[in-house]
Amino acid sequence: MNLLRNRRLWVVLAAGIGLALFLGMAARNGLGFPLDDAWIHQTYARNLARNGRLEFTPGVSSAGSTAPLWTLLLALGYLLGLPYLFWAYLLGGVCLVWLGWSGMRLWRALWPTQANRDWLAGIVLVLTWPLLWAATSGMETLFFAAMGLQLAAWYAELATNGSVSWQHVARLGFFSGLLILIRPDGLGLLLLIAAGLLLLPVSAAERLRRGGLLVGTAVLPLLPYFLFNYWTSGTIWPNTLYAKQVEYAAALARPFGGRLAQLLYLSLGGPASGWRGISSPHLLLLPGLIVAAWQAVRADWAQRRLLYLLPLLWAGGHVLLYAWRLPVTFQHGRYLMPIMPVWVIYGLAGWVLVLLYNSSESTRTLWLGQQVARLSFTIIMLFFLLQGALAFATDVAIVEGEMVTVAGWLAIHTPPDALIASHDIGAIGYFAERPLLDLAGLVSPEVIPLLNDEVAMANYILDSEAQYLVTAPGWPYTQIVNHPSTLLRFTTDFAITREQGLNNMTVYQLLVP
Secondary structure, three states, X not given: OHHHHHHHHHHHHHHHHHHHHHHHHHHOOOXXXXXXXXXXXXXXXXXXXXXXXXXXXXXXXXXXOOOHHHHHHHHHHHHHOOOHHHHHHHHHHHHHHHHHHHHHHHHHHXXXXXXXXXXXXXXXXXXXXXXXXXXXXXXOHHHXXXXXXXXXXXXXXXXXXXXXXXXXXXXXXXXXXXHHHHOHHHHXXXXXXXXXXXXXXXXXXXXXXXXXXXXXXHHHHHHHHXXXXXXXXXXXXXXXXXXXXXXXXXXHOOOHHHHHHHHHHHHOOOOOOOOOOOOOHHHHHHHHHHHHHHHHHHHHHHHOOOOOHHHHHHHHHHHHHHHHHOOOOHHHHOOOHHHHHHHHHHHHHHHHHHHHHHHOOOOHHHHHHHHHHHHHHHHHHHHHHHHXXXXXXXXXXXXXXXXXXXXXXXXXXXXXXXXXXXXXXXXXXXXXXXXXXXXXXXXXHHHHXXXXXXHHHHHHHHHOOOOXXXXXXXXXXXXXXXXXXXXXXXXXXXXXXXXXXXXXXXEEEEOOO
């Protein structure tokens, strides 16, 4: 137990070094979040702490939050009077350590003969730069990943021990429900756990009882959320799910096979586009992942169970789901980050299996090759750690230089009751606290059918009571901007955004009757 505690401390130390590097790089230009969506969570959380209601605009209930459990945790910081950046980074750091520890636990459950190497999974996880980016993003991504790995580890321990009590099933069910409250995507893991329990060798009546208990305890924490969404918007799922699919309809029009291959390759550590290059060091673990996956298929097929394959099916199903409904790669593939830990753990395990197999006939040349491979992976991982920290600093700078800057201008130069039309509403909602017409459909679901019709959207904005339009990088709203009665009031003129090939955010005053 002391050795395990020490190995856990190594993971804490590694996570602390990674977090310090990321935040230290960003602090040179000012700390913040690397995407506007994090400010949406902050706005929901602050309003929840202030008013006790889930709403983006004070006084208007909203079914726009896809992560209500994350919102609750952020709101706790406001209730405690803690600085919001400190609290968000602290939660992200805790989730990063939890992810490392959950990865170690899953490793021990699946490969007990290699339990003393669990630290390898923990340290590589917390130093994989996309996961560090997620930890410092102010988003729910790593909370979801850590909870998912924890559930997979609990299930693996239960399946290998063969002793399944009702408490174990209830725990799996309840926390699976909480996982869905972090992100609706968690439904996939719940279904896989249900399938795994059904495959365990028990009577049909016992299978039925376990299935009912699992589903019942999972639904328990979800009922208030479903009822709130239905009461607010008429659907049990948040508006964002529907808005994103309409907004990225062009991506959905591409052949499914190409979408799936692109997202799968990105999740494995490849670049966001094309087949050449590498975006994360865990792509080097791909041969080990293939070995571990083949071993998993053989082992589970031989015993007609779902044990080694469950995390792999969860990860693969997650990629499949996004290829089907939301095939986007922006923001370093943030929607795919929750399942990257699975590829990392199995990739490492596969390489360990290969190296141990070859070590039985070890030669000096083979030994030297193994040391070179280990050293090379370590150097490349540290190189990408630095590159990830630089990317995080750039992302934060853009959000601060564009979204937060515009929000500050609006707070000073517009009336408190001015209706602002904007595609990026997070920082504006948080800092300006003005009524908003959300052009992405999060808190204004009536615009969702118009997202792919530029003319209809422009007419809708002009016919609304919006007094100002805020254009976003990549969203110029040309028809409105070029209207003779539209006045340019402010532009950020932020150089880094232009270097990325995007337009600066600009505020226009709408004078059209």
